[in-house]
Amino acid sequence: MKVFPSNGGYLSQYVAGHCQTQDGTATKVHIKLNLPKTSLYSAMVMIEAVGFAYGSAQAIRSSWCFYQYLSTLYSVNVNNVYPGMNAEAVYYSTDNFVCLRGGLSGYFSGFVLNAYVNAGDGAGIPISVQAQAWNTNAGNFY
Amino acid sequence: MANLAQSTKIGNGGINGGYEASATMQLGIYNYRLADADRTSRYLHFKTNVLRNSGRMVRVDAVGYDYAGARPIRCSWVWYSYSVDGNLYSVGLHNAYPGMVPNSVYIGADNYVCISASARDLYFIGVTFDAYTPSNSYGLGQTVAITASAATASAGNYF
Numbered sequence: 001m002k003v004f005p006s007n008g009g010y011l012s013q014y015v016a017g018h019c020q021t022q023d024g025t026a027t028k029v030h031i032k033l034n035l036p037k038t039s040l041y042s043a044m045v046m047i048e049a050v051g052f053a054y055g056s057a058q059a060i061r062s063s064w065c066f067y068q069y070l071s072t073l074y075s076v077n078v079n080n081v082y083p084g085m086n087a088e089a090v091y092y093s094t095d096n097f098v099c100l101r102g103g104l105s106g107y108f109s110g111f112v113l114n115a116y117v118n119a120g121d122g123a124g125i126p127i128s129v130q131a132q133a134w135n136t137n138a139g140n141f142y
Numbered sequence: 143m144a145n146l147a148q149s150t151k152i153g154n155g156g157i158n159g160g161y162e163a164s165a166t167m168q169l170g171i172y173n174y175r176l177a178d179a180d181r182t183s184r185y186l187h188f189k190t191n192v193l194r195n196s197g198r199m200v201r202v203d204a205v206g207y208d209y210a211g212a213r214p215i216r217c218s219w220v221w222y223s224y225s226v227d228g229n230l231y232s233v234g235l236h237n238a239y240p241g242m243v244p245n246s247v248y249i250g251a252d253n254y255v256c257i258s259a260s261a262r263d264l265y266f267i268g269v270t271f272d273a274y275t276p277s278n279s280y281g282l283g284q285t286v287a288i289t290a291s292a293a294t295a296s297a298g299n300y301f
Contacts, residue, residue, distance in 0.1 A: 003170035005270055012170050012205065012270045044266060046207040046214045063214040063239060065207050075212035081238045118173055119207040119268030 013115040017129030020110030026134035029102045030141040034128045035068055037096040042069045043122025048114045053084035055106020060084035064100045085109065093142035168273040172288035175268035183264050183293035185245060187300040191287040192255040197225030198281025202257060204242060206269035211262040213241035215269055219257045221247045250301035264293060
C-alpha cells in the first residue's frame with residue numbers, strides 16, 4: 001500500500017515486500033531489491049522489516065538505510081528494535097542490484113518490508129523485492 | 143497494491159460500536175524534508191491542528207532517514223490536551239532509532255499543540271508522519287494534521 005502524504009507526493013510504502021521461511025537450518029536471509037546500481041539512479045531509502053520469529057518467540061522490527069548514488073552505497077546503517085532478527089548489511093549483487101542481509105533468530109520467520117523514500121534523492125520511487133534467499137551465507141549471497 | 147493519493151485513515155473496524163468510521167490510525171498525514179546545506183539548524187518544529195483544550199489523546203510518529211547522519215528515523219510524541227485547564231498531560235517522547243530525537247511537546251502562541259525534535263544533521267533529512275487517536279471519548283478518530291513546520295538553530299519554542 002502506497003501512501004502519499006496530503007502535502008506532497010513523497011510516499012510511504014507498506015508491504016513493499018513479504019519474506020517468510022519454514023527452514024530450520026537457515027541463519028541468514030538475503031533480499032534482492034529492485035534498485036539498480038547505476039550512475040543514472042539515486043535514492044535515499046529506509047526500509048523496515050516488521051514481523052515474527054516463531055522459533056525464538058521474538059518480534060521483528062529491523063531497519064536498513066542507505067543512499068544509492070552513482071555506483072556506490074553511502075550512509076549505510078542497520079538498526080534493530082526487537083531481537084527477532086538482526087539487520088546486518090547492505091550490498092550490491094553481482095548483477096548490480098541493492099541487497100539486504102539479515103540474521104535470523106529462529107525458524108518460521110516472517111516479515112513484511114515497509115519502505116520510506118522521503119529524504120531527498122529518489123523520493124517516492126517504488127520499492128519492491130525481486131528475490132529472497134534463506135541460507136547460512138554470512139557474506140554476499142546474490 | 144493500492145495507491146492512495148492522500149493520507150490514509152484506518153478505522154477500528156467497528157470494534158467499539160458507533161465508531162466504525164473513525165480513523166484511529168492515520169498514515170502519511172504530512173511529509174517533511176530538508177536539505178540544509180549550510181547546516182545551521184538542528185531542531186525541527188511542527189505545529190499540529192490540536193488545540194490545547196481539545197480534550198484529545200494523541201500520538202504522532204515520524205518515520206524516515208537522516209542521510210548525512212546515516213541513521214534511520216522512527217520516533218513518537220504522545221500527549222493529552224486536557225479540556226478543563228488547557229494544559230498538556232502525560233507527555234512522552236520516544237525514539238526507536240537515533241536519526242531524530244523528540245525534544246518537546248509545547249503550546250504555541252496561538253494555542254495549538256506543537257512538537258519539536260533534534261537531529262544530528264539536517265542535510266538531506268526526510269520524515270513522513272503518522273498519527274494515532276485510539277482513546278474513546280478523548281479524540282477518538284479525530285483527524286490530526288500538521289499545519290506548519292520550521293527548522294531552527296535553538297531548542298526553544300518556535301511557534
